[in-house]
Amino acid sequence: MTIDISQFASTQLSLLASELAAEIAESSALVSLHSPQALQRAGVALANLIVSAQRTGLGGKTVVELAPDPATTSTSTSTNSSGGGGDLPEHGIRVGDIVLLAEQGSGRERKREVREMEGSGVKGVVTRVGRAVVAVAVDEGGGQGKNEDGEGFVAMLGEKRVWIVKVADDVTFRRMNATMEKLAKMEEREYSPFIRVLFGLSSPSPVPADLERDEEAGEIEWVDPTLNDSQKDAIRFALASREIALIHGPPGTGKTHTLIELILQLLKRNLRILVCGPSNISVDNIVERLAPHKVPLIRLGHPARLLPSVLSHSLDVLTRTSEAGAIVKDVRAEMDAKQASIRKTRSGRERKAIYAELKELRKEYRERERRCVSNLVAGSRVVLTTLHGAGGFQLRDEQFDVVIIDEASQALEAQCWVPLLAAKKAICAGDHLQLPPTIKSLNSKNKTTSRKSKDGAEVKGATLETTLFDRLLKLHGPSIKRMLTTQYRMHEKIMRFPSDELYEGKLMAAESVKARLLIDLPYDVQKTDDTTEPLIFIDTQGGDFPEKNEDEQDRGASKKLTKSSLYGDSKSNEMEAALVRQHVRSLVDAGIRPEDIAVVTPYNAQLAILAPLKEMFPGIELGSVDGFQGREKEAVIVSLVRSNPDGEVGFLGEKRRLNVAMTRPKRSLTVIGDSETVKRGSKFLKDWMEFLEENAELRYPDLAALAQEA
Numbered sequence: 001m002t003i004d005i006s007q008f009a010s011t012q013l014s015l016l017a018s019e020l021a022a023e024i025a026e027s028s029a030l031v032s033l034h035s036p037q038a039l040q041r042a043g044v045a046l047a048n049l050i051v052s053a054q055r056t057g058l059g060g061k062t063v064v065e066l067a068p069d070p071a072t073t074s075t076s077t078s079t080n081s082s083g084g085g086g087d088l089p090e091h092g093i094r095v096g097d098i099v100l101l102a103e104q105g106s107g108r109e110r111k112r113e114v115r116e117m118e119g120s121g122v123k124g125v126v127t128r129v130g131r132a133v134v135a136v137a138v139d140e141g142g143g144q145g146k147n148e149d150g151e152g153f154v155a156m157l158g159e160k161r162v163w164i165v166k167v168a169d170d171v172t173f174r175r176m177n178a179t180m181e182k183l184a185k186m187e188e189r190e191y192s193p194f195i196r197v198l199f200g201l202s203s204p205s206p207v208p209a210d211l212e213r214d215e216e217a218g219e220i221e222w223v224d225p226t227l228n229d230s231q232k233d234a235i236r237f238a239l240a241s242r243e244i245a246l247i248h249g250p251p252g253t254g255k256t257h258t259l260i261e262l263i264l265q266l267l268k269r270n271l272r273i274l275v276c277g278p279s280n281i282s283v284d285n286i287v288e289r290l291a292p293h294k295v296p297l298i299r300l301g302h303p304a305r306l307l308p309s310v311l312s313h314s315l316d317v318l319t320r321t322s323e324a325g326a327i328v329k330d331v332r333a334e335m336d337a338k339q340a341s342i343r344k345t346r347s348g349r350e351r352k353a354i355y356a357e358l359k360e361l362r363k364e365y366r367e368r369e370r371r372c373v374s375n376l377v378a379g380s381r382v383v384l385t386t387l388h389g390a391g392g393f394q395l396r397d398e399q400f401d402v403v404i405i406d407e408a409s410q411a412l413e414a415q416c417w418v419p420l421l422a423a424k425k426a427i428c429a430g431d432h433l434q435l436p437p438t439i440k441s442l443n444s445k446n447k448t449t450s451r452k453s454k455d456g457a458e459v460k461g462a463t464l465e466t467t468l469f470d471r472l473l474k475l476h477g478p479s480i481k482r483m484l485t486t487q488y489r490m491h492e493k494i495m496r497f498p499s500d501e502l503y504e505g506k507l508m509a510a511e512s513v514k515a516r517l518l519i520d521l522p523y524d525v526q527k528t529d530d531t532t533e534p535l536i537f538i539d540t541q542g543g544d545f546p547e548k549n550e551d552e553q554d555r556g557a558s559k560k561l562t563k564s565s566l567y568g569d570s571k572s573n574e575m576e577a578a579l580v581r582q583h584v585r586s587l588v589d590a591g592i593r594p595e596d597i598a599v600v601t602p603y604n605a606q607l608a609i610l611a612p613l614k615e616m617f618p619g620i621e622l623g624s625v626d627g628f629q630g631r632e633k634e635a636v637i638v639s640l641v642r643s644n645p646d647g648e649v650g651f652l653g654e655k656r657r658l659n660v661a662m663t664r665p666k667r668s669l670t671v672i673g674d675s676e677t678v679k680r681g682s683k684f685l686k687d688w689m690e691f692l693e694e695n696a697e698l699r700y701p702d703l704a705a706l707a708q709e710a
């Protein structure tokens, strides 16, 4: 099965265009239909701010500090500790978020303003979130529309009231588009053997069957000899493969652990490596674990979006601190001196002259910085960055022997191609049986319809949801993959169902975890029914616990707006929430620390109902299933929410989502749901419910106690 590469690329381009459009439509619908306060409550905006300070931050970027506007906080009860407008209200803006900073008008003007906001604000990255101040590094020359320069825009704001709102990250799209355009334009003779294999124009070069005995591949000096057999086998295979290797890492099987050893082995073989992941956190995870091995590595990316522990490897920081950076620093000092002298001079002519010199210096600064960056990058044997980060100017002409992509099953294929175009060989790690990246342009209605490519041809079944990992497995079959089979997270009983149903029964629980219970936690835990049983199912069947639609609830502005409501057409279940509370309380009463407990549910509306738990049990974590992928906790409670007479289960029907939900806990999994409804959702759900009925400790709610709880 071969694939027409340029057809593939143009299909991707049209799919990406609709995805970006969907993302923009969603965020502008949200922004135009809700007040800044509602958006603030939903965690996507912060309103009523003023610029309280402005300075130069890392990498020479302009950083503005925003504080509450004193004029709007007079009614607030918060104490004024900073001399500004008091503390910021509750909000959901986090370091690393990309936000649009714009002027905020009065209520009546707001709608028009919002429409114009895209054209009149400036984008930036949140670099610090404090109690009374939030700092944003504004894009240099990245001003939107009429504001060409972020710095200039901020100067213009003066004392005006402003607000910030989270926006879609279109840099990612631009990078993916540029990559796909390049691929579309490539002539067949330009296709490397690597590219040919990835599109099925050639088969992967064969790898010796018994690698352990193979003369070349068998001789490996392990940095970590405690790796398990499946991990060693995956590394041997990845080293021996010529074009592509997939490392399939089911939950808790030490995927990152394996990648670290693999990177060290590749380095021993004098290869140059580019390591990427879809998110900053996935990349930082690797940097943190690679750094102790003292390998020459460099991390590309905006410093505000990196973990503090990783900053010393960041290119921006190295540019300022390394020897190579000294020469850049000189110019910076000269610029600062000139800037200071502007303030001293009164003569317009002199000032003009200084501005001209500054302009020259800035040019010089950029030039030197660029040279310094390219020296640093050229000198490092391991470069780490997000997938789209690989499309930045820093890597423009760089080539790598091997590109490693972690969490490849959570990235769009077009995103993977950003680094892959610079590769001779790729190693992708992931688990295609957990959730793929979230796609916004794909809703239940058009999920199965085919799409039109740019030239109008129907592209059957083409969807962004098919990841590179999925596609390669389908294209070349399981011979290009190795699976890690020992998991170091879950009690054996928690692992059983996902292993049997999804991983061909191949998962094994490591000795150290297979029988671990809550009662064995290294602190004082009482012996109760909850702390000695790893798998509990609280069955709410019987129709006493009906689900509720988000739009049936009184949520003010979002009441009528199903489509662009802050919670979509999400579902909730009050009685289930009461059961969750009851169970959390009993765990905490038994001595379990709230920080060892997580509640996960597929529905955001259910999360909203559960929110008070955070105040009742400080330290507990609440999360959506999708948001909890990659995480783990000692005790996890899963609230399934769906309970209706029609057996409607919505996106519970996605087994990859259920897989993620049920594989987060280490010692205790409690499932709360209506088996009658859920069973009717799919074969997988039916099997799961039956498995729980037979293997879990089965409980039925105590309605009287619950009435009290509710």
Ligand SMILES: Nc1ncnc2c1ncn2[C@@H]1O[C@H](COP(=O)(O)OP(=O)(O)OP(=O)(O)O)[C@@H](O)[C@H]1O
Residues within 6 Å of the ligand: 226, 227, 228, 231, 249, 250, 251, 252, 253, 254, 255, 256, 257, 258, 488, 489, 630, 631
């Ligand atoms: N060979 C091994 N021996 C002992 N412990 C191991 C081994 N491999 C991995 N682990 C442990 O298993 C845990 C999970 O490892 P790691 O963080 O690499 O997992 P992962 O597979 O990347 O996680 P995820 O499930 O999120 O993909 C870690 O605590 C790690 O120390």
